[in-house]
Amino acid sequence: MTNLEPFSIGPIAIQPPLVMAPLHEITDQPFRRMIRQVGGVGLTVSEMISSEALIRHARKAQAMMAGEGERPFSMQLSGSIPEHLAEAARMVEAAGADLVDLNMGCPASNVTSGGAGSALLKDIRLAETCVKAMVRAVGVPVTVKMRAGWDNSQKERADYLDFLRMFEAAGIQALAIHPRTRAQQYTGSADWALIARAVDAGVAFPIIGNGDVNTPDDARRMFRETGCAGVMIGRAALTNPWIFRQILDPGLEVTERQRIELCMSFFRMLQELLEPREALHKMKKIGAWFTKGIPNGSGFRQNLHACEDPELLFAMLERLKEPGV
Numbered sequence: 529m530t531n532l533e534p535f536s537i538g539p540i541a542i543q544p545p546l547v548m549a550p551l552h553e554i555t556d557q558p559f560r561r562m563i564r565q566v567g568g569v570g571l572t573v574s575e576m577i578s579s580e581a582l583i584r585h586a587r588k589a590q591a592m593m594a595g596e597g598e599r600p601f602s603m604q605l606s607g608s609i610p611e612h613l614a615e616a617a618r619m620v621e622a623a624g625a626d627l628v629d630l631n632m633g634c635p636a637s638n639v640t641s642g643g644a645g646s647a648l649l650k651d652i653r654l655a656e657t658c659v660k661a662m663v664r665a666v667g668v669p670v671t672v673k674m675r676a677g678w679d680n681s682q683k684e685r686a687d688y689l690d691f692l693r694m695f696e697a698a699g700i701q702a703l704a705i706h707p708r709t710r711a712q713q714y715t716g717s718a719d720w721a722l723i724a725r726a727v728d729a730g731v732a733f734p735i736i737g738n739g740d741v742n743t744p745d746d747a748r749r750m751f752r753e754t755g756c757a758g759v760m761i762g763r764a765a766l767t768n769p770w771i772f773r774q775i776l777d778p779g780l781e782v783t784e785r786q787r788i789e790l791c792m793s794f795f796r797m798l799q800e801l802l803e804p805r806e807a808l809h810k811m812k813k814i815g816a817w818f819t820k821g822i823p824n825g826s827g828f829r830q831n832l833h834a835c836e837d838p839e840l841l842f843a844m845l846e847r848l849k850e851p852g853v
């Protein structure tokens with residue numbers, strides 16, 4: 529077993545120092561429950577929720593809250609109106625979140641057109657007002673998840689270091705960095721040197737590195753090369769939910785059969801917890817990720833889109849378990 533040091537976000541210990549990244553329309557309560565059951569994760573984060581939507585539909589906060597035993601748990605907000613972010617932060621704190629996170633990374637134009645997500649990286653004064661309003665509004669720690677900048681010129685000017693100082697003065701208690709620019713979306717690669725520079729800046733809060741950790745070895749390399757306090761993993765956990773445990777225990781092997789069986793038990797959980805249509809929609813979406821790299825997974829994925837019967841989907845997964853199909 530590798531002994532990775534825990535770290536703290538304010539009074540909250542993150543142990544092990546491994547974080548399941550927020551993934552819109554994926555890291556809902558059932559998904560996070562599955563990830564926690566597999567184990568090795570020190571912190572889970574909700575999907576991003578717009579502060580405006582939350583204020584309009586207060587019940588959403590409750591619906592998006594932590595599942596049983598899911599602690600510590602962070603809720604991620606998006607928005608660019610400081611008073612609304614403050615109000616939304618109060619709502620998620622009241623609903624029981626241990627941490628409140630502000631999204632400064634989302635590249636989607638429906639988010640950035642309103643000045644939220646990664647668009648906040650273009651306006652450090654507005655970003656500061658948003659963060660300060662949230663920090664003032666709640667007693668739980670406020671954290672931020674950011675990209676490397678809006679575009680390459682902003683990255684080359686190292687504007688993110690100005691953001692780091694601003695965050696420190698504003699009182700955030702942890703920062704996750706996904707070192708791609710907004711212009712890159714998900715192309716190219718995450719520039720881990722930026723995470724190392726952020727750590728070297730010596731700010732008062734822990735830095736969580738994120739981006740392109742595809743294997744347990746990548747995670748250990750990110751800790752080693754950047755000095756980050758924690759590692760956050762997104763897409764790789766969708767194809768291998770055991771990745772967190774494998775970082776802690778390099779000898780842990782998982783068979784394809786185990787992967788398919790986990791997928792099936794997760795889908796049964798979706799059926800129990802969600803409306804049938806929503807459950808099927810999620811199964812198709814997540815089934816495509818889960819079966820990556822499995823022999824004949826591509827045939828499964830081709831049939832997945834048209835599948836309207838969940839039991840047929842289970843039968844397709846059952847067939848995937850048979851060698852040589």
Ligand SMILES: Cc1cc2nc3c(=O)[nH]c(=O)nc-3n(C[C@H](O)[C@H](O)[C@H](O)COP(=O)(O)O)c2cc1C
Nearest residue numbers: 549550551552575576673706739740741761762763
């Ligand atoms: C489908 C999808 C949905 C995402 N949703 C969010 C989100 O709601 N909030 C957020 O901060 N980042 C979101 N991200 C970005 C991830 O949290 C993460 O920063 C990015 O995928 C890089 O990490 P990875 O290489 O480990 O996947 C999303 C990424 C993907 C692929």
